[in-house]
Amino acid sequence: MGGFITAYGLEAVLIPNNVSDGGITGLSIVGFELTGLPLGLLIAVLNIPFIFLGYKQIGKSFAIYSVIGIASLAVGTVVLHHISPIIEGDTLLVTVVGGIIIGFGMGLALRNGGALDGIDMLAVLLSRKLPFGTSDLILFLNMFVFIVVSTVFGLQGAFLSAIAYYIASKVIHIVEEGLSGAKTFKIITKHPETMVETIRDRLGRGATYNLVQGGYSNEQFREITCVINRLEESKMKEIIYEIDPSAFVMVYDVAEVRGGNFKKHDIH
Template identity: 25%
Template sequence: MKKKWKDLGLVSLGSFISAVGFNTMFLENRIASGGVGGLAISLNALFGWEPGTFVLLANIPLMALCFFLLGKEIFLKTVYGSWIFPIFISLTSSLPTFTNTPLLAALFGGIILGFGLGLVFLGNSSTGGTGIVVQILNKYTPLPLGLLIILVDGIIVGIGFIAFDADTVLYSIIALLSITYVVNMMMTGADSSRNLMVISQQHELIKEYITKVADRGVTELPILGGYTGKEKRMLMTAVSRPEYQSLENEILKIDETAFIVVMPASQVRGRGFSLHKNHLIEDDILIPM
Protein backbone atom coordinates (compact mmCIF):
# COMPACT_ATOMS: atom_id res chain seq x y z
CA MET A 1 0.00 0.00 0.00
CA LYS A 2 2.84 2.40 0.82
CA LYS A 3 4.39 1.82 -2.61
CA LYS A 4 1.05 2.52 -4.30
CA TRP A 5 0.78 5.88 -2.54
CA LYS A 6 4.38 6.66 -3.47
CA ASP A 7 3.68 5.82 -7.12
CA LEU A 8 0.52 7.94 -7.02
CA GLY A 9 2.51 10.86 -5.62
CA LEU A 10 5.20 10.53 -8.30
CA VAL A 11 2.64 10.41 -11.10
CA SER A 12 0.76 13.42 -9.70
CA LEU A 13 3.88 15.52 -9.17
CA GLY A 14 5.36 14.50 -12.52
CA SER A 15 2.13 15.31 -14.36
CA PHE A 16 1.95 18.73 -12.68
CA ILE A 17 5.57 19.57 -13.57
CA SER A 18 5.02 18.43 -17.16
CA ALA A 19 1.88 20.56 -17.43
CA VAL A 20 3.76 23.62 -16.12
CA GLY A 21 6.52 23.11 -18.66
CA PHE A 22 3.96 22.61 -21.41
CA ASN A 23 2.11 25.86 -20.69
CA THR A 24 5.04 28.09 -19.72
CA MET A 25 7.54 26.96 -22.37
CA PHE A 26 5.95 25.14 -25.28
CA LEU A 27 2.45 26.49 -25.92
CA GLU A 28 3.10 30.15 -26.75
CA ASN A 29 6.37 29.29 -28.50
CA ARG A 30 4.48 26.71 -30.60
CA ILE A 31 6.89 23.89 -29.86
CA ALA A 32 5.13 20.66 -30.83
CA SER A 33 7.58 18.14 -29.40
CA GLY A 34 5.73 14.96 -30.24
CA GLY A 35 2.99 13.11 -28.40
CA VAL A 36 -0.64 14.11 -28.01
CA GLY A 37 0.56 17.28 -26.26
CA GLY A 38 2.56 18.27 -29.34
CA LEU A 39 -0.41 17.52 -31.57
CA ALA A 40 -2.56 19.68 -29.27
CA ILE A 41 -0.21 22.63 -29.81
CA SER A 42 -0.43 22.25 -33.60
CA LEU A 43 -4.24 22.00 -33.51
CA ASN A 44 -4.42 24.96 -31.13
CA ALA A 45 -2.53 27.05 -33.69
CA LEU A 46 -4.69 25.79 -36.59
CA PHE A 47 -8.16 25.72 -35.02
CA GLY A 48 -7.83 27.34 -31.58
CA TRP A 49 -8.68 24.11 -29.74
CA GLU A 50 -7.98 24.20 -25.99
CA PRO A 51 -4.97 21.89 -25.42
CA GLY A 52 -6.06 20.39 -22.08
CA THR A 53 -9.50 19.46 -23.39
CA PHE A 54 -8.06 17.97 -26.58
CA VAL A 55 -5.53 15.83 -24.70
CA LEU A 56 -8.25 14.58 -22.35
CA LEU A 57 -10.64 13.71 -25.20
CA ALA A 58 -7.90 12.15 -27.33
CA ASN A 59 -6.92 9.88 -24.47
CA ILE A 60 -10.43 8.36 -24.23
CA PRO A 61 -10.27 6.24 -27.43
CA LEU A 62 -6.58 5.53 -26.79
CA MET A 63 -7.37 4.21 -23.32
CA ALA A 64 -10.07 2.00 -24.82
CA LEU A 65 -7.48 0.56 -27.21
CA CYS A 66 -5.12 0.14 -24.28
CA PHE A 67 -7.70 -1.89 -22.35
CA PHE A 68 -8.61 -4.21 -25.23
CA LEU A 69 -5.19 -4.61 -26.87
CA LEU A 70 -2.73 -4.31 -23.97
CA GLY A 71 -4.74 -5.71 -21.10
CA LYS A 72 -6.27 -4.62 -17.82
CA GLU A 73 -2.98 -4.38 -15.89
CA ILE A 74 -1.37 -1.83 -18.23
CA PHE A 75 -4.70 0.01 -18.52
CA LEU A 76 -4.93 0.49 -14.75
CA LYS A 77 -1.36 1.76 -14.59
CA THR A 78 -2.01 4.27 -17.38
CA VAL A 79 -5.51 5.53 -16.69
CA TYR A 80 -4.65 7.88 -13.79
CA GLY A 81 -1.73 9.55 -15.56
CA SER A 82 -3.72 10.00 -18.77
CA TRP A 83 -6.51 11.66 -16.75
CA ILE A 84 -4.54 13.89 -14.38
CA PHE A 85 -2.07 15.27 -16.96
CA PRO A 86 -4.66 17.09 -19.15
CA ILE A 87 -6.43 18.33 -16.02
CA PHE A 88 -3.17 19.90 -14.84
CA ILE A 89 -2.70 21.40 -18.32
CA SER A 90 -6.05 23.16 -17.96
CA LEU A 91 -5.38 24.23 -14.36
CA THR A 92 -1.99 25.76 -15.22
CA SER A 93 -3.09 27.37 -18.49
CA SER A 94 -3.09 30.85 -16.91
CA LEU A 95 0.61 30.71 -16.02
CA PRO A 96 2.76 33.22 -17.90
CA THR A 97 5.23 32.18 -20.58
CA PHE A 98 8.71 32.08 -19.06
CA THR A 99 10.60 32.97 -22.24
CA ASN A 100 9.76 34.02 -25.77
CA THR A 101 13.08 32.78 -27.15
CA PRO A 102 12.26 29.52 -28.97
CA LEU A 103 15.67 27.93 -28.47
CA LEU A 104 15.58 28.52 -24.70
CA ALA A 105 12.00 27.28 -24.56
CA ALA A 106 12.92 24.13 -26.49
CA LEU A 107 15.91 23.32 -24.29
CA PHE A 108 14.61 24.23 -20.85
CA GLY A 109 11.05 23.20 -21.63
CA GLY A 110 12.45 19.84 -22.71
CA ILE A 111 14.29 19.56 -19.39
CA ILE A 112 11.16 20.42 -17.38
CA LEU A 113 8.89 18.07 -19.32
CA GLY A 114 11.52 15.34 -19.36
CA PHE A 115 11.90 15.58 -15.59
CA GLY A 116 8.13 15.48 -15.10
CA LEU A 117 7.66 12.53 -17.43
CA GLY A 118 10.57 10.76 -15.75
CA LEU A 119 8.77 11.03 -12.41
CA VAL A 120 5.62 9.64 -14.01
CA PHE A 121 7.54 6.67 -15.42
CA LEU A 122 9.22 6.09 -12.05
CA GLY A 123 5.69 5.92 -10.64
CA ASN A 124 5.05 2.97 -12.98
CA SER A 125 2.58 4.89 -15.13
CA SER A 126 2.47 7.14 -18.18
CA THR A 127 0.47 10.11 -19.42
CA GLY A 128 -1.17 7.96 -22.08
CA GLY A 129 -1.31 9.54 -25.53
CA THR A 130 1.00 8.24 -28.23
CA GLY A 131 2.80 6.12 -25.64
CA ILE A 132 -0.20 3.78 -25.89
CA VAL A 133 0.13 3.69 -29.67
CA VAL A 134 3.82 2.82 -29.33
CA GLN A 135 3.06 0.01 -26.87
CA ILE A 136 0.40 -1.46 -29.17
CA LEU A 137 2.63 -1.34 -32.24
CA ASN A 138 5.50 -2.83 -30.25
CA LYS A 139 3.26 -5.73 -29.20
CA TYR A 140 1.79 -6.49 -32.61
CA THR A 141 4.67 -5.63 -34.97
CA PRO A 142 8.31 -6.79 -35.14
CA LEU A 143 9.59 -3.21 -35.04
CA PRO A 144 11.84 -2.30 -32.07
CA LEU A 145 10.54 0.06 -29.38
CA GLY A 146 13.10 2.81 -30.04
CA LEU A 147 12.24 2.92 -33.75
CA LEU A 148 8.51 3.06 -33.00
CA ILE A 149 8.96 6.01 -30.63
CA ILE A 150 10.90 7.90 -33.29
CA LEU A 151 8.30 7.09 -35.97
CA VAL A 152 5.23 8.02 -33.92
CA ASP A 153 6.68 11.20 -32.39
CA GLY A 154 8.28 12.03 -35.75
CA ILE A 155 4.84 11.99 -37.38
CA ILE A 156 3.50 14.35 -34.70
CA VAL A 157 6.45 16.71 -35.18
CA GLY A 158 5.99 16.45 -38.96
CA ILE A 159 2.38 17.61 -38.63
CA GLY A 160 3.90 20.82 -37.26
CA PHE A 161 4.95 21.69 -40.82
CA ILE A 162 1.26 22.21 -41.61
CA ALA A 163 0.79 24.66 -38.75
CA PHE A 164 4.22 26.30 -38.39
CA ASP A 165 7.31 27.33 -40.30
CA ALA A 166 10.39 25.16 -40.65
CA ASP A 167 12.31 26.95 -37.85
CA THR A 168 9.56 26.24 -35.34
CA VAL A 169 9.50 22.57 -36.30
CA LEU A 170 13.28 22.36 -35.90
CA TYR A 171 12.94 23.83 -32.40
CA SER A 172 10.34 21.13 -31.73
CA ILE A 173 12.87 18.47 -32.70
CA ILE A 174 15.39 20.00 -30.27
CA ALA A 175 12.74 19.88 -27.53
CA LEU A 176 11.96 16.24 -28.33
CA LEU A 177 15.64 15.32 -28.08
CA SER A 178 15.91 17.19 -24.75
CA ILE A 179 12.90 15.37 -23.32
CA THR A 180 14.22 11.99 -24.47
CA TYR A 181 17.66 12.64 -23.00
CA VAL A 182 16.35 13.71 -19.59
CA VAL A 183 13.90 10.79 -19.36
CA ASN A 184 16.62 8.31 -20.27
CA MET A 185 18.96 9.81 -17.68
CA MET A 186 16.30 9.55 -14.99
CA MET A 187 15.30 6.01 -15.87
CA THR A 188 18.84 4.65 -15.99
CA GLY A 189 20.14 6.89 -13.20
CA ALA A 190 17.49 5.83 -10.69
CA ASP A 191 19.12 2.46 -10.19
CA SER A 192 22.46 3.21 -11.83
CA SER A 193 25.38 1.52 -10.12
CA ARG A 194 28.95 0.52 -10.92
CA ASN A 195 30.32 -2.96 -11.43
CA LEU A 196 34.01 -3.25 -10.46
CA MET A 197 36.40 -6.01 -11.46
CA VAL A 198 39.71 -5.89 -9.59
CA ILE A 199 42.89 -7.88 -10.23
CA SER A 200 45.57 -7.46 -7.58
CA GLN A 201 48.27 -9.36 -5.71
CA GLN A 202 46.64 -7.93 -2.57
CA HIS A 203 43.23 -9.38 -3.37
CA GLU A 204 42.78 -10.78 0.15
CA LEU A 205 43.20 -7.34 1.75
CA ILE A 206 40.97 -5.74 -0.87
CA LYS A 207 38.31 -8.43 -0.38
CA GLU A 208 38.42 -7.89 3.37
CA TYR A 209 37.94 -4.14 2.93
CA ILE A 210 35.00 -4.58 0.53
CA THR A 211 33.16 -7.06 2.77
CA LYS A 212 33.94 -5.64 6.21
CA VAL A 213 34.39 -1.91 5.71
CA ALA A 214 32.48 -1.07 2.54
CA ASP A 215 29.86 -3.66 3.58
CA ARG A 216 29.39 -4.91 0.05
CA GLY A 217 29.32 -8.39 -1.38
CA VAL A 218 32.20 -9.63 -3.47
CA THR A 219 32.69 -12.57 -5.82
CA GLU A 220 36.16 -14.10 -6.19
CA LEU A 221 36.95 -15.63 -9.57
CA PRO A 222 39.97 -17.72 -10.61
CA ILE A 223 41.60 -16.35 -13.76
CA LEU A 224 44.65 -17.10 -15.88
CA GLY A 225 47.01 -14.34 -17.01
CA GLY A 226 47.12 -14.27 -20.80
CA TYR A 227 50.73 -13.07 -20.96
CA THR A 228 52.30 -14.73 -17.92
CA GLY A 229 50.17 -17.86 -17.89
CA LYS A 230 49.99 -17.61 -14.11
CA GLU A 231 46.85 -18.23 -12.11
CA LYS A 232 45.43 -15.15 -10.37
CA ARG A 233 42.28 -14.02 -8.58
CA MET A 234 39.79 -11.42 -9.75
CA LEU A 235 37.31 -9.73 -7.43
CA MET A 236 33.94 -8.55 -8.70
CA THR A 237 31.61 -6.28 -6.76
CA ALA A 238 28.69 -3.92 -7.40
CA VAL A 239 28.36 -0.57 -5.63
CA SER A 240 26.17 2.49 -5.91
CA ARG A 241 27.52 5.52 -7.74
CA PRO A 242 28.18 7.55 -4.56
CA GLU A 243 30.20 4.64 -3.13
CA TYR A 244 32.29 4.04 -6.22
CA GLN A 245 34.94 6.76 -5.94
CA SER A 246 35.61 6.10 -2.25
CA LEU A 247 36.00 2.37 -2.90
CA GLU A 248 38.36 2.93 -5.80
CA ASN A 249 40.52 5.24 -3.68
CA GLU A 250 40.74 2.67 -0.89
CA ILE A 251 41.67 -0.10 -3.34
CA LEU A 252 44.50 1.99 -4.74
CA LYS A 253 45.70 2.73 -1.19
CA ILE A 254 45.99 -1.01 -0.62
CA ASP A 255 47.60 -1.67 -4.00
CA GLU A 256 48.47 1.23 -6.26
CA THR A 257 49.16 -1.23 -9.10
CA ALA A 258 45.71 -2.84 -8.88
CA PHE A 259 44.06 -3.37 -12.27
CA ILE A 260 40.49 -2.04 -12.02
CA VAL A 261 37.80 -2.26 -14.68
CA VAL A 262 34.68 -0.17 -14.03
CA MET A 263 31.46 -0.75 -15.95
CA PRO A 264 28.10 1.01 -15.61
CA ALA A 265 25.30 -1.16 -14.24
CA SER A 266 21.95 0.38 -15.11
CA GLN A 267 20.15 -1.85 -12.62
CA VAL A 268 21.28 -4.14 -9.81
CA ARG A 269 18.91 -6.56 -8.10
CA GLY A 270 19.61 -8.36 -4.85
CA ARG A 271 20.63 -7.76 -1.24
CA GLY A 272 21.93 -4.29 -0.54
CA PHE A 273 20.12 -2.93 -3.58
CA SER A 274 16.56 -4.15 -4.23
CA LEU A 275 16.55 -6.29 -1.06
CA HIS A 276 17.51 -5.40 2.49
CA LYS A 277 20.86 -6.63 3.77
CA ASN A 278 20.63 -9.60 6.09
CA HIS A 279 23.92 -10.95 7.43
CA LEU A 280 22.20 -13.83 9.22
CA ILE A 281 20.93 -15.60 6.09
CA GLU A 282 23.38 -18.14 4.68
CA ASP A 283 21.21 -19.91 2.13
CA ASP A 284 21.27 -17.33 -0.67
CA ILE A 285 23.06 -18.23 -3.88
CA LEU A 286 25.43 -15.34 -3.18
CA ILE A 287 26.68 -14.35 0.28
CA PRO A 288 24.35 -11.56 1.57
CA MET A 289 25.80 -8.07 1.51
Protein backbone atom coordinates in the same frame (compact mmCIF):
# COMPACT_ATOMS: atom_id res chain seq x y z
CA MET B 1 1.86 15.61 -9.79
CA GLY B 2 3.68 14.59 -12.96
CA GLY B 3 0.63 15.48 -15.08
CA PHE B 4 0.26 18.95 -13.55
CA ILE B 5 3.98 19.69 -13.84
CA THR B 6 3.91 18.72 -17.51
CA ALA B 7 0.80 20.85 -18.06
CA TYR B 8 2.60 23.82 -16.50
CA GLY B 9 5.56 23.36 -18.83
CA LEU B 10 3.22 23.29 -21.83
CA GLU B 11 0.99 26.22 -20.88
CA ALA B 12 3.58 28.51 -19.26
CA VAL B 13 6.54 27.91 -21.57
CA LEU B 14 6.11 25.95 -24.81
CA ILE B 15 2.67 26.69 -26.27
CA PRO B 16 2.77 30.52 -25.80
CA ASN B 17 6.05 30.51 -27.76
CA ASN B 18 4.74 28.33 -30.60
CA VAL B 19 6.77 25.31 -29.51
CA SER B 20 5.18 21.87 -29.26
CA ASP B 21 5.99 18.57 -27.59
CA GLY B 22 6.42 15.17 -29.18
CA GLY B 23 4.10 12.19 -29.15
CA ILE B 24 0.33 12.32 -28.68
CA THR B 25 0.67 15.55 -26.71
CA GLY B 26 2.32 17.18 -29.74
CA LEU B 27 -0.51 16.02 -32.03
CA SER B 28 -3.02 17.32 -29.48
CA ILE B 29 -1.35 20.74 -29.53
CA VAL B 30 -1.60 20.79 -33.33
CA GLY B 31 -5.29 19.86 -33.08
CA PHE B 32 -5.82 22.64 -30.53
CA GLU B 33 -4.20 25.21 -32.83
CA LEU B 34 -6.22 24.07 -35.87
CA THR B 35 -9.64 23.48 -34.33
CA GLY B 36 -9.72 25.53 -31.15
CA LEU B 37 -10.94 22.53 -29.14
CA PRO B 38 -9.69 22.40 -25.53
CA LEU B 39 -6.19 20.91 -25.36
CA GLY B 40 -7.13 18.80 -22.34
CA LEU B 41 -10.03 17.21 -24.23
CA LEU B 42 -7.79 16.34 -27.20
CA ILE B 43 -5.10 14.85 -24.95
CA ALA B 44 -7.67 12.68 -23.17
CA VAL B 45 -9.46 11.50 -26.32
CA LEU B 46 -6.36 10.81 -28.46
CA ASN B 47 -4.75 8.77 -25.68
CA ILE B 48 -7.73 6.44 -25.18
CA PRO B 49 -6.64 3.78 -27.74
CA PHE B 50 -3.09 3.84 -26.37
CA ILE B 51 -4.30 3.31 -22.81
CA PHE B 52 -6.09 0.21 -24.13
CA LEU B 53 -2.81 -0.91 -25.72
CA GLY B 54 -1.02 -0.34 -22.43
CA TYR B 55 -3.62 -2.45 -20.63
CA LYS B 56 -3.23 -5.31 -23.12
CA GLN B 57 0.56 -5.19 -23.54
CA ILE B 58 1.89 -4.01 -20.15
CA GLY B 59 -0.75 -4.60 -17.51
CA LYS B 60 -3.75 -3.38 -15.56
CA SER B 61 -1.91 -1.32 -12.94
CA PHE B 62 0.12 0.50 -15.62
CA ALA B 63 -3.09 1.36 -17.49
CA ILE B 64 -4.77 2.64 -14.31
CA TYR B 65 -1.82 4.85 -13.36
CA SER B 66 -1.62 6.10 -16.95
CA VAL B 67 -5.32 7.04 -16.86
CA ILE B 68 -4.69 9.02 -13.66
CA GLY B 69 -1.61 10.70 -15.15
CA ILE B 70 -3.21 11.56 -18.50
CA ALA B 71 -6.36 12.83 -16.75
CA SER B 72 -4.17 15.03 -14.53
CA LEU B 73 -2.35 16.35 -17.60
CA ALA B 74 -5.64 17.07 -19.38
CA VAL B 75 -7.19 18.83 -16.36
CA GLY B 76 -3.94 20.69 -15.74
CA THR B 77 -3.93 22.18 -19.25
CA VAL B 78 -7.49 23.44 -18.70
CA VAL B 79 -6.77 24.91 -15.25
CA LEU B 80 -3.48 26.54 -16.34
CA HIS B 81 -4.58 27.63 -19.82
CA HIS B 82 -4.72 31.35 -18.98
CA ILE B 83 -1.55 31.42 -16.89
CA SER B 84 1.00 34.08 -17.84
CA PRO B 85 4.08 32.74 -19.71
CA ILE B 86 7.23 32.70 -17.59
CA ILE B 87 9.47 33.09 -20.68
CA GLU B 88 8.78 34.87 -23.95
CA GLY B 89 10.84 35.38 -27.08
CA ASP B 90 14.13 33.70 -26.11
CA THR B 91 13.94 30.53 -28.19
CA LEU B 92 16.95 28.84 -26.56
CA LEU B 93 15.65 29.46 -23.05
CA VAL B 94 12.16 28.35 -24.06
CA THR B 95 13.35 24.98 -25.40
CA VAL B 96 15.67 24.31 -22.46
CA VAL B 97 13.31 25.35 -19.64
CA GLY B 98 10.26 23.85 -21.33
CA GLY B 99 12.08 20.58 -22.02
CA ILE B 100 13.28 20.36 -18.41
CA ILE B 101 9.83 21.00 -16.93
CA ILE B 102 7.89 18.55 -19.11
CA GLY B 103 10.70 15.98 -18.84
CA PHE B 104 10.56 16.18 -15.05
CA GLY B 105 6.78 15.74 -15.07
CA MET B 106 6.83 12.80 -17.49
CA GLY B 107 9.75 11.18 -15.69
CA LEU B 108 7.93 11.47 -12.37
CA ALA B 109 4.93 9.65 -13.86
CA LEU B 110 7.07 6.90 -15.41
CA ARG B 111 9.05 6.41 -12.21
CA ASN B 112 5.82 5.77 -10.34
CA GLY B 113 4.34 3.25 -12.78
CA GLY B 114 2.35 5.25 -15.33
CA ALA B 115 2.75 7.26 -18.53
CA LEU B 116 1.54 10.61 -19.82
CA ASP B 117 1.81 9.84 -23.53
CA GLY B 118 0.64 6.88 -25.59
CA ILE B 119 3.24 6.88 -28.35
CA ASP B 120 5.66 4.75 -26.30
CA MET B 121 2.99 2.07 -25.91
CA LEU B 122 2.43 2.04 -29.67
CA ALA B 123 6.18 1.66 -30.26
CA VAL B 124 6.30 -1.34 -27.90
CA LEU B 125 3.45 -3.03 -29.83
CA LEU B 126 4.95 -2.30 -33.28
CA SER B 127 8.40 -3.56 -32.22
CA ARG B 128 6.87 -7.02 -31.76
CA LYS B 129 5.55 -7.08 -35.31
CA LEU B 130 8.29 -5.16 -37.20
CA PRO B 131 12.07 -5.76 -37.43
CA PHE B 132 12.89 -2.56 -35.54
CA GLY B 133 13.73 -1.75 -31.93
CA THR B 134 11.41 0.23 -29.65
CA SER B 135 13.72 3.27 -29.52
CA ASP B 136 13.98 3.33 -33.34
CA LEU B 137 10.20 3.27 -33.67
CA ILE B 138 9.75 6.02 -31.05
CA LEU B 139 12.18 8.17 -33.05
CA PHE B 140 10.38 7.40 -36.32
CA LEU B 141 6.91 8.10 -34.91
CA ASN B 142 8.07 11.39 -33.42
CA MET B 143 9.61 12.41 -36.76
CA PHE B 144 6.11 12.08 -38.18
CA VAL B 145 4.75 14.16 -35.28
CA PHE B 146 7.24 16.97 -35.90
CA ILE B 147 6.42 16.98 -39.62
CA VAL B 148 2.78 17.56 -38.61
CA VAL B 149 3.91 20.23 -36.13
CA SER B 150 5.76 22.05 -38.93
CA THR B 151 2.47 22.57 -40.79
CA VAL B 152 1.21 24.70 -37.88
CA PHE B 153 4.30 26.21 -36.27
CA GLY B 154 6.55 26.25 -39.35
CA LEU B 155 9.97 24.65 -39.73
CA GLN B 156 11.49 26.74 -36.95
CA GLY B 157 8.74 25.72 -34.55
CA ALA B 158 9.20 22.06 -35.51
CA PHE B 159 12.98 22.22 -34.95
CA LEU B 160 12.52 23.95 -31.58
CA SER B 161 9.90 21.35 -30.64
CA ALA B 162 12.33 18.55 -31.52
CA ILE B 163 15.06 20.16 -29.37
CA ALA B 164 12.64 20.56 -26.45
CA TYR B 165 11.57 16.93 -26.85
CA TYR B 166 15.21 15.76 -26.87
CA ILE B 167 15.95 17.70 -23.67
CA ALA B 168 12.78 16.30 -22.09
CA SER B 169 13.85 12.72 -22.96
CA LYS B 170 17.19 13.23 -21.20
CA VAL B 171 15.50 14.68 -18.11
CA ILE B 172 13.06 11.75 -18.07
CA HIS B 173 16.06 9.40 -18.01
CA ILE B 174 17.61 11.29 -15.07
CA VAL B 175 14.37 11.39 -13.10
CA GLU B 176 13.75 7.66 -13.64
CA GLU B 177 17.26 6.64 -12.56
CA GLY B 178 18.02 9.39 -10.05
CA LEU B 179 20.93 11.80 -10.03
CA SER B 180 23.22 9.75 -7.83
CA GLY B 181 22.60 6.35 -9.43
CA ALA B 182 24.71 3.31 -8.73
CA LYS B 183 27.44 1.22 -10.33
CA THR B 184 28.04 -2.51 -10.37
CA PHE B 185 31.69 -3.61 -10.38
CA LYS B 186 32.59 -7.13 -11.49
CA ILE B 187 36.20 -7.89 -10.64
CA ILE B 188 38.37 -10.91 -11.43
CA THR B 189 41.58 -10.72 -9.43
CA LYS B 190 44.34 -12.94 -8.07
CA HIS B 191 43.63 -11.56 -4.58
CA PRO B 192 39.85 -11.82 -4.08
CA GLU B 193 39.90 -12.07 -0.28
CA THR B 194 42.12 -9.01 0.13
CA MET B 195 40.03 -7.08 -2.39
CA VAL B 196 36.74 -7.83 -0.60
CA GLU B 197 38.18 -7.01 2.82
CA THR B 198 39.60 -3.69 1.61
CA ILE B 199 36.33 -2.70 -0.08
CA ARG B 200 34.46 -3.49 3.14
CA ASP B 201 36.96 -1.60 5.33
CA ARG B 202 37.31 1.54 3.17
CA LEU B 203 33.87 1.84 1.57
CA GLY B 204 31.69 -0.09 3.95
CA ARG B 205 30.35 -2.16 1.05
CA GLY B 206 29.62 -5.85 0.96
CA ALA B 207 30.39 -8.07 -2.03
CA THR B 208 29.47 -11.49 -3.42
CA TYR B 209 31.47 -14.19 -5.19
CA ASN B 210 30.60 -15.98 -8.42
CA LEU B 211 32.65 -18.97 -9.56
CA VAL B 212 33.80 -18.43 -13.17
CA GLN B 213 36.09 -20.38 -15.47
CA GLY B 214 38.45 -19.06 -18.11
CA GLY B 215 37.54 -20.16 -21.63
CA TYR B 216 41.17 -20.49 -22.72
CA SER B 217 43.03 -21.56 -19.57
CA ASN B 218 40.10 -23.47 -17.96
CA GLU B 219 41.33 -21.95 -14.70
CA GLN B 220 38.65 -21.22 -12.10
CA PHE B 221 38.33 -17.79 -10.50
CA ARG B 222 36.15 -16.10 -7.93
CA GLU B 223 34.51 -13.12 -9.59
CA ILE B 224 33.67 -10.31 -7.15
CA THR B 225 30.40 -8.40 -7.61
CA CYS B 226 29.93 -5.17 -5.68
CA VAL B 227 27.35 -2.38 -6.01
CA ILE B 228 28.46 1.11 -4.99
CA ASN B 229 27.20 4.66 -5.11
CA ARG B 230 28.30 6.58 -8.22
CA LEU B 231 30.21 9.00 -6.00
CA GLU B 232 32.39 6.15 -4.75
CA GLU B 233 33.52 5.06 -8.22
CA SER B 234 36.90 6.81 -8.20
CA LYS B 235 37.72 5.43 -4.74
CA MET B 236 36.75 1.93 -5.88
CA LYS B 237 39.08 2.13 -8.89
CA GLU B 238 41.85 3.35 -6.64
CA ILE B 239 41.41 0.33 -4.34
CA ILE B 240 41.41 -2.12 -7.27
CA TYR B 241 44.57 -0.64 -8.80
CA GLU B 242 46.32 -0.60 -5.44
CA ILE B 243 45.67 -4.29 -4.74
CA ASP B 244 45.90 -5.75 -8.26
CA PRO B 245 46.80 -3.46 -11.19
CA SER B 246 46.21 -6.33 -13.62
CA ALA B 247 42.70 -7.16 -12.34
CA PHE B 248 39.98 -7.63 -14.96
CA VAL B 249 37.19 -5.14 -14.21
CA MET B 250 33.73 -4.59 -15.73
CA VAL B 251 31.56 -1.63 -14.69
CA TYR B 252 27.80 -1.35 -15.28
CA ASP B 253 25.28 1.40 -14.67
CA VAL B 254 22.48 0.40 -12.30
CA ALA B 255 19.06 2.04 -12.65
CA GLU B 256 17.75 1.13 -9.19
CA VAL B 257 18.93 -0.63 -6.03
CA ARG B 258 16.67 -1.90 -3.28
CA GLY B 259 17.13 -3.97 -0.17
CA GLY B 260 20.30 -5.09 1.52
CA ASN B 261 22.60 -2.55 3.12
CA PHE B 262 22.90 -0.13 0.23
CA LYS B 263 23.46 3.17 2.01
CA LYS B 264 25.95 5.98 1.61
CA HIS B 265 29.07 5.51 3.72
CA ASP B 266 31.88 7.93 4.48
CA ILE B 267 34.82 7.41 2.15
CA HIS B 268 38.11 7.32 4.04
